[in-house]
Amino acid sequence: MWTRQLLKVTLFWARLGFISASASASTSPSSILFEGGTIIAFNRTTEALEVIRNGSLLVTGDRIAGIFSAGASLPPLSARTERVDVTGKIISPGFVDTHRHGWQTGLKTLASNTSLVEYYSRYSEYAAAGVLTPDDVYIGQLAGLYESLNAGVTTTLDHAHHTWSNATAEAGLRASIHSTARVFWAYTFHNVSGFEIPEQLGNFRDIATKASFRGSATSLGIAYDDFGRNPNAAEVRSIIDLAEEFNVSVITTHSVQGLWGLDNAPEDFEALGILNSSIPIVFSHASYLTPVGAQLLRANNQYISITPESEMHYGHTHPESRLIQDQASLGVDTHLTFSTDLLTQARLWLQVTRRQLYAHVLNDWRVPANNPMSAYQAFMLATRHGGLALRRGHELGILAAGAKADLVVWDAATSPALLGWIDPVAAIILHASVADIEHVLVDGVFRKRDFRLTNPEYYTAIQDRLRASAARIRKVFVDRPLPVVSGTYGGTGNGTGGFEYSPALTVDTLRGPGNGYGDVFWT
Incomplete structure (x- = not known):
């Protein structure tokens, strides 16, 4: 029990940078093969998206080693290659x-x-x-x-x-x-x-x-x-x-x-x-x-x-x-x-x-x-x-051989929001939500896996610290009086100001007196 607890503490402090990361890093596969998914690839020749159905995407190190259409021959794979079944799912760039x-x-x-x-x-x-x-x-x-x-x-x-x-x-x-x-x-x-x-x-x-x-x-x-x-x-x-x-x-x-x-x-x-x-x-x-x-x-x-x-x-x-x-x-x-x-x-x-x-x-x-x-x-x-x-168009924001292995896997197989899709781009832009994101990789490493951020013990500690920080900050800002907005706008930086303030019209969501604008709930 104490050994397990010590390992958790060691991992936590290593990820915060106080212990050498190599001391706590586990052996990762040399490559990852995503098999059977719909891949929103980028064609460097046409400078356009190319949808590959029932395809495979191979990650080696921090790069995409190759994207393969259904039935295409794959290169020899290392014995340490991890195979991930993404049948019915969508793979997009991050x-x-x-x-x-x-x-x-x-x-x-x-x-x-x-x-x-x-x-x-x-x-x-x-x-x-x-x-x-x-x-x-x-x-x-x-x-x-x-x-x-x-x-x-x-x-x-x-x-x-x-x-x-x-x-x-x-x-x-x-x-x-x-x-x-x-x-x-x-x-x-x-x-x-x-x-x-x-x-x-x-x-x-x-x-x-x-x-x-x-x-x-x-x-x-x-x-x-x-x-x-x-x-x-x-x-x-x-x-x-x-x-x-x-x-x-x-x-x-x-x-x-x-x-x-x-x-x-x-x-x-x-x-x-x-x-x-x-x-x-x-x-x-x-x-x-x-x-x-x-x-x-x-x-x-x-x-x-x-x-x-x-x-x-x-x-x-x-x-x-x-x-x-x-x-x-x-x-x-x-x-x-x-x-x-x-x-x-x-x-x-x-x-x-x-x-x-x-x-x-x-x-x-x-x-x-x-x-x-x-x-x-x-x-x-x-x-x-x-x-x-960012002048990194050759490797960021695209799925193509040689690009950075920054990618997202969407659960288009079982998500209620995505049942019946055919166009993967429209499925993501018009129907998907964050809840449909199953995996996220940066530099070929899972940073979200199976719908959860990796290293859950570490993230729990972050949550606790954020809550404590937010509670302290909140007290200062809630007690701070609202600014008095009247006269003219003074501008910012080296720009010009001097324009008069004017109230914007507000909508009315109530009949009779008042407009239903409501309160903010800080206490």
């Missing part, structure tokens, strides 16, 4: 989330009805600095990434704006590494109280030099939100110099133009001479993108991240995003406020786009003769396009 703030997991349900103005002053990194400890950041980031893995997200671009101290920055990075998800961890440079950009530059250099992420599925990126109008040229140059010196995996920025004033538009990057970079740049939201900005994205092969639920929830919307879907990917954003899975984002975006384009015809009193966006396109945005946005 989802790629190109915009997320993982550390906010412990704030869930506090901001269910919040506006963007309230978010800035109440729940953003500026409001959280000094409230969340390094341990709060660590466990929030770790739990959030496990939640993503459970939902089939194998790659995440994390706009890591929990960098308000050396300790909180390193806690978020450590959690990303320990999650075993593929994380593009983008260190955020921002002038937070008590820890401003000059100090952050030193912290980043220390992190990049130590390179604790080396050998893991986590890589180092940079996030910065003041590339917009009237930038601090010296500050921008120092950040770009660091990006180039350490050849970071990505640069990302919030681009919310219009009245919001958080520009960071492609035009701003072009003016600074950094848009045509060998480093991928991801423009999160790109709300109110201009035609010129769209042309610049195409000319320089840079991408935006559309976060449908976020952009509807907060009101910065996405009026032009449908016009630049050839250079677009999908993200989740602030998962404390809404759905955390990319499947929901893909489904919402598909139907929002359909509605917008139908309206163009209907508003002219004509009847739409066709459906303006396909499930296939939504699937590609959630998978293939995420890999392209």
